[in-house]
Amino acid sequence: MLVAAGFVTEEQVEEALASQKESGLRLGAELVALGFVTEVQLIQVLSNQLSVPWVSLHHIEMTRELLDLVPADVADRYGLIPVYRRVVRREGETLFVAMDDPTNEDAIAEVRRASGLPVKPMVAPPTDIRNAIRVYYLGMAPKAPEAPRRARRHTDEIAIQDVAAKAAATP
Template sequence: MVKENLISQVQLTQALEAQKKNGGRLGSCLVKLGFVSDEDVTTFLSRQYGVPSINLTYFEVDPEVVRLVPEDTARRYEVVPLSRVGSSLTIAMVDPTNVFAMD
C-alpha cells in the first residue's frame, strides 16, 4: 500500500504497532486508524491476490446454495457460498490467503 501511495511509511508503522498491541488484520487496523477505507483495502487485496472482490450488500444469494455449507463451517472459515454450477461451488471469503478455507 505504501508503494501505491495509499498510505505513508509512517502510517504503516503506526498500523503495525496497533496490530501488535491489539491483534487483528493489518487492513482492519489501517481502517480503524482512518488511514484508508474498507473499499481501499478490498480493492488493494483484490489486485494483490488476483481475485475479484464483491460487495455482498448487492448480491442475492440463493438459500439452497447457502445450505451447501454448514453454518459453523461458514463462520469458522469466514466464507459465504454464492452460486453453484454443476459440481462447482463459488464462494466469497474474507481472507483469500486462508488455505484451510480453500480446501
C-alpha cells in the same frame, strides 16, 4: 502495496504496525481500525496482489439452495459466504465463495468437502461477509459499521472535555 496505491503513507503504516502489537489484528485490519483506509480499498489492493477477484455483497441475494452448500458454522468460523455457482471449463460446476482471507486453504478444503464442488475464492470486505452471515444464516439484522478507533478516541476525548467543562461550570 497500499502505499504504492496512494491509500496510506509510510508513517501511517508505521503507526499501524506499532498499534498492531497491542491489538493483535492483521496489518490491513489495523489500518482499517485506525481509519487510514476503508475495507473496500484494502480489498481492492488484496485482490490485485493475490490475483483473486473481489466482490461487493450489497446487491447479491443468496438463495437457500446456495446457502445450504456451506454450513453456517463453517461460514462463521472461516469468515466466508457462498456467492454463486457457475460452470467453469475443465472443472464443471464450481462454487464461488466470498472470503475475508482467500488464501486460507483449510477453509477452501472444508467448503469443498461440505459442498462437493470445486471452490473458487473471491475476496470481500469482512464487515460485508459478517453481515451476510447474520442476515442469511442467522436471520438477524445487519450490524451497523463501527467508527474507526481513531474517530472513537477523538469522540471520547471531546466527551471527557465536555464533562470536565460542565463540572467546572457547576457552582
